[in-house]
Amino acid sequence: MPVIDKATFEELKQMSGEDFINELIDAFLDDAPNMLNNLRTALAAKDVESFRRNAHSMKSNANTFGATELGALAKELEFMAKENNLDIGTRLEVLEEAYGKVAEELKGMRT
């Protein structure tokens, strides 16, 4: 599975224009570490609501860029939190790793 689905990304780029895609990537790279941080904090504090909301945001952004795997992982976490289940094992680490790959790839896709 590619880290970024090229078709989705191209579509986004085509519809939004070149300047705009850079701004979007920068906003995501700027904001995503906050979301990961919030997820970790929420998990430690057992704050299901905050955990769910941040997973939701991550899912939403991942899908915007075509980061399919990251989106699926975030969605899984969102659903677990929705079921009041924060017994997520190592899934957050897996998500962080997935984000690292997405971030690298997106940096290279700036124009």
Next chain:
Amino acid sequence: MKFAHEPGHLLVVDDNKVNRILLARGLEQDGHKIETAENGRQALEMLKRDAFDLVLLDIEMPEMNGYQVLEACLQDIELRNLPIIMTSSLDEIDSVIKCVELGAEDYLNKPINPILLRARVNASLEKKRLRDEQRKLIRTFATREVAEELMREGFSLGGRYVDATVMFSDIRSYTTYSENEDPAEIIELLNNYFALMFDAITGHHGIINQMVGDGLMAVFGAPVQREDRCEQSVRAALEMMELLEGFNQEQAAQNKTQIQIGIGIASGRMIAGYAGTQHRATYTCVGDTVNLAKRIEEHTKQAGRPILIDRFTREGLPEDIQVEDLGETIFKGKHQAINIFAVNK
């Protein structure tokens, strides 16, 4: 795509930065003026402070979620008519349905498709403009209250029983000084006269539903019920006489035609509704009470008093309005004698 639409003032509400940019930039390219809010509470503050044409509202947000913002807007008389488009991911479809049922204008799925976004936004703005136009049109013949009622309930042909007060007013005589009446001057006179009468009637929550020649018919207490409809109608009549006096003085000073009017008012049960066709209809009232008001108005000339009312209207008046009992009169086509009262200036 260059914008073929009039730009609007839009509020984008989303707690996520990427989503805000995605929504805002695309719409800015269309010439719209965009402001953004990061949560529901902030959005509501901005909506109360500034006039917006449209809101794009995320459902999932901290502090106050989109559902709560939507509810707050729908309960606010100033914000109730503001179109709101919900933005959400596909798996929130239950919440979206709830919002649309509650009164959201439309929805958009995330990730946002920019083309669909523009289409929905422009369609909503266009609809809003049409509704605003409609509201303005209705306002030209109805009070704000009535206009809002019509916009909310929509209109359908067909009537219902209402307790209301009906007023007829007609020009009794023209006093002309010049030998040749100028048609343009007469029309100008009528326009000025009607403008004054409209002010007096709508100022007292009445709606004018008929204008024929130099006469008019107005109704108080329908379609929106009013406890004080009798009082309002008589106060409107008194103001009409007062305005007319000033008007006649101005006309006299310019050596122009002066007019005298008669006003008849009756209260009671009547059938009210929109009569006409789907394309052209007026709000009107029919029934014995309406006929009686017309008869009373015609009776003003004979009685020599400009404002006459029936017993039911008289019973609804506060003490400070002075009336004189003129006794009973039998009107043409009526079997029962009717007790008539003259309102003193």
